Amino acid sequence: MTNAQLYTIIALCVYAIAMALIGCISYGKSKTLDGFLIGGRNIGAWVTAFAYGTTYFSAVVFVGYAGQHGWNIGLGSIWIGIGNAVLGCLLSWILFANRTRKMTKKLEAKTMPEYFEKRYASKGMKILAAVIIFVFLVPYSAAVYKGLGSLFSAVFPSVETWVWMLIIACLTAVYLVAGGYVATAYTDLIQGIIMIVGVVCLVVAVLSHSVVGGIAGLIENLAAIPKDGKQLTNIFGGSSFKFLCFNIMLTSFGTWGLPQMIGKFYAIKDTAAIKRGTVISTIFCIVIGCGAYLIGSTSRLILGDVLPTGGIDSVIPTVLMDVLSGGTAGIILLAVIMILLLSASMSTLEAVVLTSASAVAVDLIPAVRKKETKPETQMLLTRLLCLVFVACSFIFATQNIPIIVSLMSFSWGVVSGCFIGPYIWGLFSKKITKIGAYAGILSGLLTVGISTLVITLNSGFSVAAAKSPEMGVAAMAISFVIVPLVSAFTKNKDSKRIEEIFACYQED
Numbered sequence: 001m002t003n004a005q006l007y008t009i010i011a012l013c014v015y016a017i018a019m020a021l022i023g024c025i026s027y028g029k030s031k032t033l034d035g036f037l038i039g040g041r042n043i044g045a046w047v048t049a050f051a052y053g054t055t056y057f058s059a060v061v062f063v064g065y066a067g068q069h070g071w072n073i074g075l076g077s078i079w080i081g082i083g084n085a086v087l088g089c090l091l092s093w094i095l096f097a098n099r100t101r102k103m104t105k106k107l108e109a110k111t112m113p114e115y116f117e118k119r120y121a122s123k124g125m126k127i128l129a130a131v132i133i134f135v136f137l138v139p140y141s142a143a144v145y146k147g148l149g150s151l152f153s154a155v156f157p158s159v160e161t162w163v164w165m166l167i168i169a170c171l172t173a174v175y176l177v178a179g180g181y182v183a184t185a186y187t188d189l190i191q192g193i194i195m196i197v198g199v200v201c202l203v204v205a206v207l208s209h210s211v212v213g214g215i216a217g218l219i220e221n222l223a224a225i226p227k228d229g230k231q232l233t234n235i236f237g238g239s240s241f242k243f244l245c246f247n248i249m250l251t252s253f254g255t256w257g258l259p260q261m262i263g264k265f266y267a268i269k270d271t272a273a274i275k276r277g278t279v280i281s282t283i284f285c286i287v288i289g290c291g292a293y294l295i296g297s298t299s300r301l302i303l304g305d306v307l308p309t310g311g312i313d314s315v316i317p318t319v320l321m322d323v324l325s326g327g328t329a330g331i332i333l334l335a336v337i338m339i340l341l342l343s344a345s346m347s348t349l350e351a352v353v354l355t356s357a358s359a360v361a362v363d364l365i366p367a368v369r370k371k372e373t374k375p376e377t378q379m380l381l382t383r384l385l386c387l388v389f390v391a392c393s394f395i396f397a398t399q400n401i402p403i404i405v406s407l408m409s410f411s412w413g414v415v416s417g418c419f420i421g422p423y424i425w426g427l428f429s430k431k432i433t434k435i436g437a438y439a440g441i442l443s444g445l446l447t448v449g450i451s452t453l454v455i456t457l458n459s460g461f462s463v464a465a466a467k468s469p470e471m472g473v474a475a476m477a478i479s480f481v482i483v484p485l486v487s488a489f490t491k492n493k494d495s496k497r498i499e500e501i502f503a504c505y506q507e508d
Contacts, residue, residue, distance in 0.1 A: 056089070076236055102505055119501065209302055253416075
């Protein structure tokens with residue numbers, strides 16, 4: 001066993017014990033459904049801000065997005081990190097956090113499907129939303145598994161990737177099932193601190209590499225790369241400008257409709273916490289997002305402009321092994337980085353699992369049975385379904401689907417494309433109707449579904465995968481436009497109920 005493997009195993013064991021302890025300690029606060037899903041709506045600014053940021057960024061950002069776009073686009077890819085921080089985080093908190101907290105509290109909604117049901121008086125919409133969440137967040141989770149599994153395989157080449165994915169699944173299941181949202185929120189705080197320290201250290205290590213030579217050296221050396229030098233140093237992405245813009249829009253505006261992101265606003269305790277959380281979360285996203293893409297942009301230099309054997313998904317793991325494999329300090333930092341990426345992935349995975357399990361246990365099953373389900377039964381179902389969802393996403397991840405970014409892009413595009421219109425307009429406008437909301441969900445679903453089918457039949461799935469960012473952005477835009485358009489030609493039959501709902505903004 002090498003020193004890198006030994007230090008990584010020690011760090012992994014310490015981390016696993018800490019996460020399990022948090023899950024056990026949090027068990028007492030998750031005995032009610034409200035406590036298990038949204039922490040009793042009493043989560044503070046720092047915890048919520050870090051929960052939002054760590055859910056946003058997983059190993060997929062480093063291994064998939066930063067690796068692929070840093071290699072292909074270069075320095076211009078850093079704009080994705082900036083867009084994520086400003087549009088996906090800052091603007092989201094400013095526009096939606098307080099309204100979401102107040103309206104979901106008024107409606108007593110604990111999940112996105114439950115919000116749709118009570119806002120639009122439609123049990124059918126609740127069922128549809130629950131099905132979409134459960135089906136399409138499986139690939140999202142699979143992408144997280146694959147990203148992290150490939151990293152650990154770089155340190156432990158003799159161990160199969162699926163073994164690491166299984167360890168990740170089991171560890172996530174233990175503390176999530178035990179402690180629910182409270183456990184995930186407090187582990188996110190710890191994970192977030194690890195992520196910030198790790199990214200800062202990694203940026204310093206990468207920029208200090210002999211072939212990079214700091215920021216000035218990075219620009220100069222990238223420009224000297226044959227054929228692609230001009231492209232890699234173009235701050236606006238050069239020939240990839242259009243592709244860059246679509247990725248910024250998908251990964252930034254996409255958070256506006258993702259239930260695992262929006263759910264963080266349900267749980268925050270008050271307006272003062274939201275103001276503090278906005279600043280904290282934005283700073284976190286700037287550090288992590290920009291740091292990840294900056295690291296990715298150095299990959300051509302560190303790897304000698306030769307793509308690794310494993311393809312684009314192996315770029316960042318290979319960079320890490322090259323930069324950090326020499327000397328005791330580098331090996332220790334490598335262990336820290338592995339825990340950083342484990343933290344980033346598990347925080348995303350736990351949010352997705354909790355969102356999907358609650359969609360079925362709280363929203364789908366009671367609606368289909370048409371009978372009132374006891375809270376104790378819902379609690380048990382939610383815990384069991386957390387295990388089921390972890391298992392399903394693990395199995396999906398073990399299938400031979402090579403492109404991590406494509407899995408993430410499709411999931412973001414479909415889920416956010418379906419929900420972004422009905423969710424946002426439902427917060428701001430009394431004129432939005434049930435039919436308009438339905439039209440928004442279905443239009444987002446059909447945009448991605450039909451586009452993928454047509455492109456796959458004509459040109460193959462690989463071409464459709466490459467177009468996933470464009471399809472996702474189109475789905476979000478169409479959903480956002482369709483909802484008020486259809487609502488303008490239909491009527492609300494219960495205007496008194498709508499007025500009562502919107503009275504929440506005058507309350508505190």
